[in-house]
Amino acid sequence: MTPKDNGNEQQHTLDIVVVMVPLPAQGHLNQLLHLSHLINSYHIPVHYTGPSTHNHIAKLRIQGWSSESLSKIHFHDFKLPPFNSPPPTIDPSIPYPKHFDALFEASTHLREPVFNLIQELSRNFRKVIVIHDVLMASVVQDVKLISNAEKYDFTPISAFCSFTYRRENLYYDDQLIVLKKDFPEIENVPSNDGCMTQEQNELASNQIKCLGFESGSIFNTSRVIEGKYVQFLEKIESKITANVKFFALGPFNPINIVSKIDEKRHECLKWLDRQEDGSVLYVSFGSTTSLTDEQIEELANGLERSREKFIWVLRRADPNDVLGEADRVERPKLSEGYEDRVKGRGLIVRDWAPQLEILAHRSVGGFMSHCGWNSCLESISMGVPILAWPMHSDQPRNAVLVTDVLRIGVLVRGWEHREKVVNSSRIEGVVKTLMGSKEGMEMRKRAKELGDEVRRSFDEGGVSWLERDSFIAHISR
Template sequence: MMAAAAAKHVVLFPFPGQGHLSAFVSVAGLLHGALPDAAITLVSTPRNVAALRTTACSNSNSSFLGFHVLPFTPADHGLPPDCESSDAIQPMAIFDLMEAFEALEAAFDDYLSAAVAAAGGSGRDVFVVSDPLTAWTVTASRRRGCAHAFFPSCGAYGTAVLHSLWSHLPVRPDPATGRVHLPEYPEVIIHRSQVTKHALGPPAVIDRGTRFFGRQIPLGYETDAVLINTVEEFEPNGLAMLRRTLKIPVCPIGPLVRATSLPASPEAEAAVVSFLDCHSPSSVLYISFGSQNSIRAEHMTELALALESAGRLFIWAVRPPVGHDIKGDFRADQWLPDGFEERARTSNRGLLVRGWAPQVRILAHASTGAFLSHCGWNSVLESVTHGVPIIGWPLSGEQFYNANMLKEEWGVCVEVARGNVEDTVVSRAALFDVVETVMGQTAKAAEMRRQLREIKEVMEVSWKERSGSSRKAMEDFLRAMNLR
């Protein structure tokens, strides 16, 4: 892909969430293409490394990727025995995991010291790419003379807004309007309903967040560059916001989109493909709220009733509702209208998929007409690169801002609900109307598909030989890291 550089060692340190880990594996592949002679090592805790090794072993394209295990005992940090990732904890316990990972700094420093010694004693031959939630890696990198970069797991606009929010905790919305003021970006309008519950929760939770980000944010200004999984022409405003604030190279090297989804069971994949194959183009609504999110039981009922009213075909990746074990069994008889699943199955109008769904395969299929999504960044990129309009139901974090960017800047998302807390408003009538607007023969649907064709073209040319913006951004990044 590019001219080979001198042998280097790239050390990757993601935060342990499914979206974060998969994004880092993608960027590892990109860096391997740019620096084919470099050693690339992903560092994490035992369970995370074991899972990633299993995936890498089944994918010959990941054979270049090495792993290093940092010692970690969850119980030492008040975590359940098997808890080494955000997938394994309840959302409000996320700061337990963040703080536990801070305790890995000494072990990481020891590893980095050994890596520098193995490279001949010069930190110039080792560089670190970390998640912003592990910003403490900057300290070890500086101590060992290594260049350092951040790689957020979300897009430019979402990263910019989150950075502003985290920099000014606690969040205090205007009592009259609900508006949240962002000092760095006065032109951006954020509403309290678009702020994750961690920042609006009980004082004890807010205080922990204030302390944690108070430690991490200053370190962010000591890094050398930022990689972003986006495209210059797709997020020009978000990228401009980040560059104005950080004042370091911000390099959009996307789109990094998974070729395949996380593994679904063979039975689930076969059922999905069979369902899609027997329906007409753009006729099926795909519904998924990601690997770590779910909606409330009463909201599931509203969504199910709206689907029946609309008579639209659907594939719904279901997980237990909020307040239940998200990894547990999904009980349709308790959380959906009586007979809903049976009616959908016997009429061949709908399919409930329990656990992992083959998302990339679904979005790439001609029968898929829209995606009702939580607007996580991986899902956003997978949807727009396959030309699938989005019905947005953001639930947490930067998902609110992803939906906002897609809606305001490109017009390829219609937001139908926001959040999954007690006061979240979900109306079956609104769901019905939005599904019909996006999937029907409407002017809005036609405009969304036109805009998606433009986005798809932007994505496709971003890595075009010599002239592509992402290719140029990768060269800018390598120069910022003294690798060119």
């Protein structure tokens, strides 16, 4: 049954409040939690919703913000309905995290508790601003019943990626408003084959059907990084839907990281302190990727043979219940004696690592990454070039943005070869190219210049500073 709007019976005593509705996966939770801090810094109260275990882990993993800042955000821990069937276990042979399908399906049932929260807040605030992941659109579809609430969709992928998807669904018919011929064709864009499961595609399609009454669209990107593609999206949307504003508010992650020198500091940061500037390759494939044992062995051998210094975060993908199931996930293994052979030159981290602090460290000169959008933005904003190794979802297209468009990275494996194991010789070669060649030096220079430009854009009067100011003024009007 659709809830009724009883949200405006009492007099409003406060101004505006923001409600965040993220998808419960680390890369999505993280982005909207960063945005929560940014909005809260304007003295606007923020309420962050989600399953209790996922809210807990998001708070533990957030970096770059003080505990005082975190304490100002209001967390609402909701209980998910039971899964219809036991969720599948993590299978490293399947690059896409299929075990998440059941979790994402269960999360769509948060409609009632989220609506009840929004309705309650609407009684006490002049305006309620709801910011939701596009994959949670069905959960917030009842916002239209509350007269003093506005809804903003958040797209958790790059503008480049979003534009390529949108362009593929435009038309050739001259009678239609938006035409493919109005927009440039992008070369070397990978196919969507293998990026997602059929179940995830269906879930995404069903969520998109619930869009249509937004007051604006938010992207975690900067016009400095991909302004052309933000403009293309604005042009498409302006011809289809009137009065929908686009806001490129990113990178959401903090851009000036100060690593505290205390006993709580991660051991890998202390190790980095002893290394030369720009001498270390950081290797991590995010929270949704599990490499096969065979691929782990090839990667290990390639890193060893490269003779370059590295930090490697070696762990399995997050399970559905990031707390309850974590201890039952088998940890990946390295061959006997490997860590002794690379001691002093290579460091293996087997748990969650402070990625933002690692990328901001002076000793890090490159990042071997799955090209999740969070990781791309963190690397770009810290001026670190990327060895692009996409695994699923939007990652193959992000890899094209990094390597072909921005020219701040090297492709480890093309998407057309995704079912093949990348051998140690290839890994050795790309590591040496990025960390020790003239070509790599030029990429590192471009990455640093782009990172500097991104950070300058947040100075008072800069393009990113003005964009955020415009957004706050818009929701406060």
